[in-house]
Amino acid sequence: xxxxxQKISEINDPNLLEKTGGVVQGMSGSPxxxxxxxxxxxxxxxxxxxxxxxxxxITTMLKEGEN
Numbered sequence: 001x002x003x004x005x006q007k008i009s010e011i012n013d014p015n016l017l018e019k020t021g022g023v024v025q026g027m028s029g030s031p032x033x034x035x036x037x038x039x040x041x042x043x044x045x046x047x048x049x050x051x052x053x054x055x056x057x058i059t060t061m062l063k064e065g066e067n
Contacts, residue, residue, distance in 0.1 A: 006043060009055045022050030 009032055011022050023045035032040040032055045040055040 006054045006056050007040070008046070009040075009042070009053055011051045011053075017051065020050075023053040024050070027053075 011017055016022075023042060027042050028044070030042045031038045032042060038058055040057045041061065042053055043056050044054040046052040046054075
């Protein structure tokens with residue numbers, strides 16, 4: 001069994017929000033950047049609030065990649 005650790009992320013980049021309104025179809029796998037570091041990747045959007053979505057931690061991806 002694989003336990004996937006995810007977190008809810010909120011888009012706060014004004015340029016991205018202006019162009020897309022938030023997470024849109026096709027963004028799955030896009031990097032999540034925090035303090036100029038890759039901390040994870042986008043997995044899902046919260047349907048009723050496109051400024052929020054789920055992401056998977058980079059540490060989880062790296063650990064699963066080793067298996």
